[in-house]
Amino acid sequence: MRIPLILLFSLSMLTGCSNTWNAINETWKQSGSGERDARITDDYIRQLPYASLLVAIEPRAEALLVLESIEGNRLNWRANSGALISIEGGRVISLSVDASNYRVNNTTNSVDPVRSNDWRDHQSYNLTLDFPHLQLYQQLFHCQLQATGTAAFKTPLRSGTAIVYQEDCQLSHGRYRAQNEYWVDAQGRVVKARQHFHPTLPGAVVFNEAKPTGSHAE
Numbered sequence: 001m002r003i004p005l006i007l008l009f010s011l012s013m014l015t016g017c018s019n020t021w022n023a024i025n026e027t028w029k030q031s032g033s034g035e036r037d038a039r040i041t042d043d044y045i046r047q048l049p050y051a052s053l054l055v056a057i058e059p060r061a062e063a064l065l066v067l068e069s070i071e072g073n074r075l076n077w078r079a080n081s082g083a084l085i086s087i088e089g090g091r092v093i094s095l096s097v098d099a100s101n102y103r104v105n106n107t108t109n110s111v112d113p114v115r116s117n118d119w120r121d122h123q124s125y126n127l128t129l130d131f132p133h134l135q136l137y138q139q140l141f142h143c144q145l146q147a148t149g150t151a152a153f154k155t156p157l158r159s160g161t162a163i164v165y166q167e168d169c170q171l172s173h174g175r176y177r178a179q180n181e182y183w184v185d186a187q188g189r190v191v192k193a194r195q196h197f198h199p200t201l202p203g204a205v206v207f208n209e210a211k212p213t214g215s216h217a218e
Contacts, residue, residue: 024065026039027040031060031061034059034060035061045156046157048066050067051066051210051214052210053065053066053067053208054208055085055205056205056206057206059203064079065078065079066078068084074087085205085207089116089117091114092193092205101132103129104127105127105130107128107140111125112127114145114165117188117189119188126142126143128141129198131198131201141172144167144168144169145165146166147165153191153192157211157212161185162184162192167182176198178195182194190209191209193205193206194206
């Protein structure tokens with residue numbers, strides 16, 4: 001049996017790869033129909049021998065992605081369909097799904113607290129975004145981050161309480177305003193996020209911790 005080349009990590013741990021990848025492919029197909037694959041249960045995720053993430057692009061249902069590679073602080077998550085989402089800290093920094101794609105960039109002399117997992121009080125900061133498929137580049141957003149309260153969370157591996165942060169971003173040359181949210185646990189790790197930066201692209205990208213990096217199969 002040939003193991004898919006996109007698994008660049010822990011290949012020696014992978015068992016039952018055909019069934020696993022078929023399920024991952026199915027859950028992505030289900031997300032297009034708005035229905036989550038009923039086979040992707042908490043028990044299924046707990047038994048996966050590698051890191052995984054539940055991702056939705058609203059109004060799709062959640063789809064299961066697996067960790068393809070790590071580049072510094074960047075985690076690249078891949079669906080068997082080829083969809084790729086890269087996350088750094090709590091920030092979705094790049095998205096390539098179907099015909100849509102975008103990239104979030106840091107600006108000079110401006111620190112992105114979401115990307116750096118720095119959840120203290122912050123002055124305003126700037127982000128620039130590229131939308132290659134729309135031929136739009138360096139779209140400037142002025143942003144501010146603040147804590148808005150706490151909320152309970154539950155993942156396939158754990159549960160607890162998270163601080164909820166709201167990010168308000170205003171497009172510099174238009175009326176569009178983005179409001180994003182991040183759920184951060186007591187260790188400063190993002191367990192859930194909702195991010196959206198463009199009114200003509202598919203809905204917000206929402207990701208939920210499933211099986212974090214460093215977890216082991218049960």
